[in-house]
Amino acid sequence: MVKVPFDVDAYTARLIGRENVSKLEGAIIELVKNAYDADASKCIIYFDDVTKTLILADNGVGMTEDIIMNNWMTIGRSSKKQHFMSKEGRIQTGAKGIGRFALDRISNSVHMLTANQNNTLEWIIDWEEFSDDKKISETYAELYESNLSILEFIRGVSNNSIFESIIDNQFRSTGSIFIMSNLREEWNEKVLKNIRKSLSLMIPPTMEQIFEIYLFDNRINEKEAYIKSEHEDSYDYKIDFRTIEDDAKVEIMIHRNEFDFRGKILDVMRNGRFTKSDEEYFGDKPIVLVKHLNELVSKDYENVVMEIGGFQGSLYFFKNSTTKMDTQKYYYKDFTGRKQLNEKFGGIKIYRDNFWVRPYGERESSNYDWLLLSNRKGKSPAAVSHATGAWRVNADQMYGQIYISRLNLHLEDQSNREGIVESIQFKAFREILVNIIKQFEEDRQYVIRKLRSLYEQEHEAEKLERELKEKIKEQEKRDAQNRTRKKKSEKDGRSYKKVEETPEEQIPLSKIKPVVAQKDSAIEVLTNENKMLRAMATTGISINTYFHEITTLINDLHEELYEVQASLENKNISEAIEGVKQASKYSNKFQQWYEVTVKSVKSDKRTRKKWEIDLLIEALCASWQSVLTSERVDIQFIGTDEGLLYRCFPFEIESVVNNLISNSISAFDSVCQQYNRKILVELKKLNKGFKIIYSDKGPGLPDKYKKNPREILIPLETGKTDGTGLGMWIVDTIVKDYNGEVNLSKNSLQKGFRVEVSFE
Known part of the structure; x- marks a missing residue:
C-alpha cells in the first residue's frame, strides 16, 4: 500500500481567496482589519497617480519570520484562531487565514516590508505564479532580511511629501507596508470616493480614539485624507x-x-x-x-x-x-x-x-x-x-x-x-x-x-365645530316640524304655534354653514383618498398572491420573443409566425391579469355615480375565470333578473369581490385535500340597495375562527402563514362606508365559506 498525499492546484487556492474577497472595497477593508489586529494606531492607504501604485502601511507590531513562514504562507492557517487577543487587548477580527488574498484582488505584484522588534524582512510575490499549470507546492514567494527603513522603502514610489512625513515621524520602529503594482483595475476619482465612503462606514465612532485611517493620493493633505466615522447628533x-x-x-x-x-x-x-x-x-x-x-x-x-x-x-x-x-x-x-x-x-x-x-x-x-x-x-x-x-x-x-x-x-x-x-x-x-x-x-x-x-x-374651536353641527341639526329639525305643522294647520283651517328657538339656540346659519361645509369637503377629500388606498391595497394583495403566475407569464413571453428573434435571424419565417402567435396568446393572458388587478383603480372607476352592478360584478368574475383554469377555480355568477343601478365607486365594489375570490383561491391552494373548487357569486336586490351572497366549497374558516367568525374582520388577523390580514378588514371597512353589513354567521358550522354582504 502506498500513501498518496493530496495536493492542490495553485490556481484553485487563488480562487478560494477571490471567492471570499470579491470586491475591491472588501479587499481594502480586509487589509485594514489586519492592521487593526496588529495593534496599529494608524493605517494609511496611498494611491500614487504617477507611478500607478498603491501603498498600504500600518505602524503595528510587524511580522516575524516564524509568522510569515508558518501562518502568512499557509493558506487557511491563522495565528488568530487560538490567540485572538492582541497584546494591546484588541479582539482580533481575522481567523480564516485567507485575508491575505485581498492583495491578489488588488494587484498582480506585491512587495512587503515588515519590521518587528528584532529585525526587518522583505517579502515579494507575483500572483501570476499561481497559474493553472502549477501545484501549490510549486509556487514560491521571496523572503529575506532587509536593512531598509520604512521611509527608504517607499522612496521612488511616493510623490506626496505629506504622506512621507507621516511615515517618517510615526512609522520608525515597527509596522508593515505593502507596495502593490500592476493594479487590476483603474483607480480614478470614483474608485477613491467609493473606498473613502466604505471606510467611513466600516468603523464606528468609538474607533477613532484608538485607530486612525487615512486615504491619500498625490494631491491631498493630512486633514483631507483622514477618514472620519459618519455620525449624527440630530435624532428624535x-x-x-x-x-x-x-x-x-x-x-x-x-x-x-x-x-x-x-x-x-x-x-x-x-x-x-x-x-x-x-x-x-x-x-x-x-x-x-x-x-x-x-x-x-x-x-x-x-x-x-x-x-x-x-x-x-x-x-x-x-x-x-x-x-x-x-x-x-x-x-x-x-x-x-x-x-x-x-x-x-x-x-x-x-x-x-x-x-x-x-x-x-x-x-x-x-x-x-x-x-x-x-x-x-x-x-x-x-x-x-x-x-x-x-x-x-x-x-x-x-x-x-x-x-x-x-x-x-x-x-x-x-x-x-x-x-x-x-x-x-x-x-x-x-x-x-x-x-x-x-x-x-x-x-x-x-x-x-x-x-x-x-x-x-386646549383648542375649543374644534370642540365648538362639533357643537355647531349638533345645533344646526336641531334647528333644521325644528324648521321641518314647523313646516309640517303649518301644512297641517292650513289644511284644517286653524292657526298654528311656531316652535321658537331659545336665545341660546339661535345661530347665524349664514355664517356657520359655509365653515362647516368647507370642513366637510376637506373630510370628504381625505375619505376618498382613503378609499383609493384601500383599493390599491387590494390590488397589491392580488398581485402578491398571484406573483408566481404573473412572473411565469412574463418569462414565457420574453422567451417566446427571443425565439421569434432567433427564427428571424435564421430566416425561418414560418417558425417566427408561430412564435408571434404564441407570444400574442401570452400577451392576451397578461392583459387579462391586468384587467383583474391594476385596471380596477383606473380613473374611470374612481367616479361616484350610478353603476349597473350586475354588469360590473359579472365582468369581474369573467375576468378572474379567464386568467385561471377551470381546474384551478370555477366561478359562477347569478345576477338579478331586472338589473340593478346603485350609486357607488365601482372600484370599491370590485375590491370586495376581489378580496373574497383571492381568499378562496388561497384556501383551495393551501390544502392537499381535493375540494370542489367552485365559487358562487349571487346578487340580490334589496329595497334600498343590494346583497352579494358569496360562497365556496373550500376548507372553510380555520377552527380558531369557528366560534366567532367576525374575528377575521379585525385588521392584521389572518389564518394564513403568508397572509396580510388586510383583505377581510378592507371588505368590512368598505361595506360600513355604505351603511351595510357583513354577515358571517353561516360559517360556524357548515363546511366551505359563506358570507352575505349587504349594501344599503
Missing part, C-alpha cells in the same frame, strides 16, 4: 442597550430628544397629565428598563437565547418629515436642515470587534432592512397618534450600530464575509432587537397620544 429618539448579569438580561435606555415645550413644560406636564418621572425623561434623564432575554423572544427561541452571548448598541429614530400643524400639536423640535439620515448613514449595522459586518444596514442591498421593520409597519400601519392602533417604526426612520465580537460563537460570519450564518441563535438575536425597538415605539406612542389629548382639550 436614541435607544442604548447592553447585556448585563452574565448576558441573561438586557438594560435598555431610551432617550427622548424629539420634543421642545418652548418654555411651557410645567403647564404641559400638568395639563397633559404626565408623571413627575416624565418631566425628567423630557430632560436629560433616560428611561431605564431591564428585561430578561426570555421576555424579548417567543417560545421558539427560549432555549437558545443564552447561546447568543453579550452585545450592545445604539439605535436612532428620526422623522423624515412633518407638518406645521403636527409640529404645533406635538411640540416637535425644529429639525430644519436635517438631511435624510438613512441616505447618509444607511440603516442598522452590525459591527464585530469594531468592524462593520457587511451588508447589514447597507443601502440598496437586500439586507438594508434585515430586521424586517417595513414588514412590521405594513402589518400595523396605524399612525403614532392613533387611539387604539399599534404604531410601528419604518426601516427608513432608523439607523444605528450593534456591537458583537468573535466571542459570540453562535453568530458566526459566513465564509464569503457577506453576513452572518442564519442560525437559530441569529434569528433569536433579531427578535430580541426588534423587541428592544418595540420598547421605544410604545414610549413614543404614549407621549404622542397624551399630547394629542392635550391639544384637543
Whole structure:
C-alpha cells in the first residue's frame, strides 16, 4: 500500500481567496482589519497617480519570520484562531487565514516590508505564479532580511511629501507596508470616493480614539485624507442597550430628544397629565428598563437565547418629515436642515470587534432592512397618534450600530464575509432587537397620544365645530316640524304655534354653514383618498398572491420573443409566425391579469355615480375565470333578473369581490385535500340597495375562527402563514362606508365559506 498525499492546484487556492474577497472595497477593508489586529494606531492607504501604485502601511507590531513562514504562507492557517487577543487587548477580527488574498484582488505584484522588534524582512510575490499549470507546492514567494527603513522603502514610489512625513515621524520602529503594482483595475476619482465612503462606514465612532485611517493620493493633505466615522447628533429618539448579569438580561435606555415645550413644560406636564418621572425623561434623564432575554423572544427561541452571548448598541429614530400643524400639536423640535439620515448613514449595522459586518444596514442591498421593520409597519400601519392602533417604526426612520465580537460563537460570519450564518441563535438575536425597538415605539406612542389629548382639550374651536353641527341639526329639525305643522294647520283651517328657538339656540346659519361645509369637503377629500388606498391595497394583495403566475407569464413571453428573434435571424419565417402567435396568446393572458388587478383603480372607476352592478360584478368574475383554469377555480355568477343601478365607486365594489375570490383561491391552494373548487357569486336586490351572497366549497374558516367568525374582520388577523390580514378588514371597512353589513354567521358550522354582504 502506498500513501498518496493530496495536493492542490495553485490556481484553485487563488480562487478560494477571490471567492471570499470579491470586491475591491472588501479587499481594502480586509487589509485594514489586519492592521487593526496588529495593534496599529494608524493605517494609511496611498494611491500614487504617477507611478500607478498603491501603498498600504500600518505602524503595528510587524511580522516575524516564524509568522510569515508558518501562518502568512499557509493558506487557511491563522495565528488568530487560538490567540485572538492582541497584546494591546484588541479582539482580533481575522481567523480564516485567507485575508491575505485581498492583495491578489488588488494587484498582480506585491512587495512587503515588515519590521518587528528584532529585525526587518522583505517579502515579494507575483500572483501570476499561481497559474493553472502549477501545484501549490510549486509556487514560491521571496523572503529575506532587509536593512531598509520604512521611509527608504517607499522612496521612488511616493510623490506626496505629506504622506512621507507621516511615515517618517510615526512609522520608525515597527509596522508593515505593502507596495502593490500592476493594479487590476483603474483607480480614478470614483474608485477613491467609493473606498473613502466604505471606510467611513466600516468603523464606528468609538474607533477613532484608538485607530486612525487615512486615504491619500498625490494631491491631498493630512486633514483631507483622514477618514472620519459618519455620525449624527440630530435624532428624535436614541435607544442604548447592553447585556448585563452574565448576558441573561438586557438594560435598555431610551432617550427622548424629539420634543421642545418652548418654555411651557410645567403647564404641559400638568395639563397633559404626565408623571413627575416624565418631566425628567423630557430632560436629560433616560428611561431605564431591564428585561430578561426570555421576555424579548417567543417560545421558539427560549432555549437558545443564552447561546447568543453579550452585545450592545445604539439605535436612532428620526422623522423624515412633518407638518406645521403636527409640529404645533406635538411640540416637535425644529429639525430644519436635517438631511435624510438613512441616505447618509444607511440603516442598522452590525459591527464585530469594531468592524462593520457587511451588508447589514447597507443601502440598496437586500439586507438594508434585515430586521424586517417595513414588514412590521405594513402589518400595523396605524399612525403614532392613533387611539387604539399599534404604531410601528419604518426601516427608513432608523439607523444605528450593534456591537458583537468573535466571542459570540453562535453568530458566526459566513465564509464569503457577506453576513452572518442564519442560525437559530441569529434569528433569536433579531427578535430580541426588534423587541428592544418595540420598547421605544410604545414610549413614543404614549407621549404622542397624551399630547394629542392635550391639544384637543386646549383648542375649543374644534370642540365648538362639533357643537355647531349638533345645533344646526336641531334647528333644521325644528324648521321641518314647523313646516309640517303649518301644512297641517292650513289644511284644517286653524292657526298654528311656531316652535321658537331659545336665545341660546339661535345661530347665524349664514355664517356657520359655509365653515362647516368647507370642513366637510376637506373630510370628504381625505375619505376618498382613503378609499383609493384601500383599493390599491387590494390590488397589491392580488398581485402578491398571484406573483408566481404573473412572473411565469412574463418569462414565457420574453422567451417566446427571443425565439421569434432567433427564427428571424435564421430566416425561418414560418417558425417566427408561430412564435408571434404564441407570444400574442401570452400577451392576451397578461392583459387579462391586468384587467383583474391594476385596471380596477383606473380613473374611470374612481367616479361616484350610478353603476349597473350586475354588469360590473359579472365582468369581474369573467375576468378572474379567464386568467385561471377551470381546474384551478370555477366561478359562477347569478345576477338579478331586472338589473340593478346603485350609486357607488365601482372600484370599491370590485375590491370586495376581489378580496373574497383571492381568499378562496388561497384556501383551495393551501390544502392537499381535493375540494370542489367552485365559487358562487349571487346578487340580490334589496329595497334600498343590494346583497352579494358569496360562497365556496373550500376548507372553510380555520377552527380558531369557528366560534366567532367576525374575528377575521379585525385588521392584521389572518389564518394564513403568508397572509396580510388586510383583505377581510378592507371588505368590512368598505361595506360600513355604505351603511351595510357583513354577515358571517353561516360559517360556524357548515363546511366551505359563506358570507352575505349587504349594501344599503
